[in-house]
Amino acid sequence: MVTPVATEYGVEAAPRRRRLAGQLYVQVLIAIVLGATLGHFWPDVGESLKPLGDGFIKLVKMIIAPVIFLTLVTGIAGMKEIASVGRVAGKAFAYFLFFSTLALIVGLIVANLVQPGAGMNIDPATLDKGAVADFSAKAHETSITGFLLAIIPDTMVSALTGGSILQVLFVAILFGISLSLVGEPAQPVLEFLERVSLVVFRLVGILMRAAPIGAFGAIAFTIGAYGIQSLVNLGALVATFYLTSLIFVLGVLGVVARLNGFSILKLIRYLKAELLLVLGTSSSEAALPNLIDKMERAGCARPVVGLVVPTGYSFNLDGTNIYMTLAALFIAQACNVDLSLGDQIALLLVAMISSKGAAGVTGAGFITLAATLSIVPSVPVAGMTLILGIDRFMSECRSLTNFIGNAVATVVVARWDNALDRDALNRALNGDGPAA
Numbered sequence: 001m002v003t004p005v006a007t008e009y010g011v012e013a014a015p016r017r018r019r020l021a022g023q024l025y026v027q028v029l030i031a032i033v034l035g036a037t038l039g040h041f042w043p044d045v046g047e048s049l050k051p052l053g054d055g056f057i058k059l060v061k062m063i064i065a066p067v068i069f070l071t072l073v074t075g076i077a078g079m080k081e082i083a084s085v086g087r088v089a090g091k092a093f094a095y096f097l098f099f100s101t102l103a104l105i106v107g108l109i110v111a112n113l114v115q116p117g118a119g120m121n122i123d124p125a126t127l128d129k130g131a132v133a134d135f136s137a138k139a140h141e142t143s144i145t146g147f148l149l150a151i152i153p154d155t156m157v158s159a160l161t162g163g164s165i166l167q168v169l170f171v172a173i174l175f176g177i178s179l180s181l182v183g184e185p186a187q188p189v190l191e192f193l194e195r196v197s198l199v200v201f202r203l204v205g206i207l208m209r210a211a212p213i214g215a216f217g218a219i220a221f222t223i224g225a226y227g228i229q230s231l232v233n234l235g236a237l238v239a240t241f242y243l244t245s246l247i248f249v250l251g252v253l254g255v256v257a258r259l260n261g262f263s264i265l266k267l268i269r270y271l272k273a274e275l276l277l278v279l280g281t282s283s284s285e286a287a288l289p290n291l292i293d294k295m296e297r298a299g300c301a302r303p304v305v306g307l308v309v310p311t312g313y314s315f316n317l318d319g320t321n322i323y324m325t326l327a328a329l330f331i332a333q334a335c336n337v338d339l340s341l342g343d344q345i346a347l348l349l350v351a352m353i354s355s356k357g358a359a360g361v362t363g364a365g366f367i368t369l370a371a372t373l374s375i376v377p378s379v380p381v382a383g384m385t386l387i388l389g390i391d392r393f394m395s396e397c398r399s400l401t402n403f404i405g406n407a408v409a410t411v412v413v414a415r416w417d418n419a420l421d422r423d424a425l426n427r428a429l430n431g432d433g434p435a436a
Helices: 009-021 026-039 043-048 050-077 083-114 129-141 142-150 166-180 184-226 235-259 262-270 274-283 284-297 303-313 318-334 341-356 363-373 383-390 393-414 422-427
Strands: none
Touching: 026 043, 026 184, 026 274, 043 184, 050 166, 050 184, 050 284, 050 303, 083 166, 083 235, 083 303, 083 318, 083 341, 083 393, 129 363, 166 184, 166 303, 184 274, 184 284, 184 318, 235 262, 235 318, 235 393, 262 274, 262 303, 262 393, 262 422, 274 393, 284 303, 284 393, 284 422, 303 393, 318 341, 318 363, 318 383, 318 393, 363 383
């Protein structure tokens, strides 16, 4: 037991250490280190801990639909003008389209400059097509028409139980608009939903207590199953992808943040617990409820947060887009396929469409890549077997970049719509707000 000493520094020593140990990001960081160590030295034990990570992600997914529904319904119902919903959505999609396309172009440029696949001299005929058959099948199932029809749920209730973020978004927008149009008679319903949202967010806080356990199990499985040594052979691609994503976040998104009056580094520090959770679980969905809560506390209006965050999880996938063009050109280079400028532009145009068509699908990054390559015959789909073994490690970077991109988008769209409390944002980013 540590006894505080009655000096200028001693009195605070014990409470400060307790506060630090109680921070979620510290607990998750410790869990990641312990899980990676266990997975490396005792891989069989690490692989057996996979249910811990899967169980935590299922817990979070259980609460995602109610969080999105309640946040969006109460936010839209509180708007004075219904037209403002369309205005926010329009600004959000304009942002998504521009920066997701820019991410594709960045991946294309870096792949041409670095050429991580050059010199591998792989014969496509020697590759095992069966290893990626399941992903290719899912890619063919994911058409634009099928994607759009899948947004409409079978029933209003099934939207909350089907696991589709876009279905929840669709029903929540309609329900919120209906509440707003009904007006005063619907006020008791709105007040009830606002009270329910308090309970649901408290439940989110309870579930997040299990985050270190989930991160520990997930990272132990990843290292135990794939091994750190699996990065050696294809380290150039992994390193290139991580470096490109870092440049995109600090360079491109950093400039966007600066132009909109905030620091990308301060935003990353503000979201450090959620980012560590994404890193540990390789899933940005694991931190979605917390992102919604933190963006509201950072001064972004609830209707904006409710629209931008869940929509961005499907349409604003910066990390996934960088990965798609970078990985596609890596495969082409490894198989000695010479892509002309026209071929690369065609690849870019196809990726712009397929990246939206596979939104919301489990393993979207790899499946979207399969969908893109299946449409561009120049690059062999079987070449995806070259990166299948390291995709798990690249998935972590995709998720982190996607997560940060959506956080930036939320603040920017809120500012564009004059729905950003600058004082609250500054307090949050400077660490002057309530503890996370």
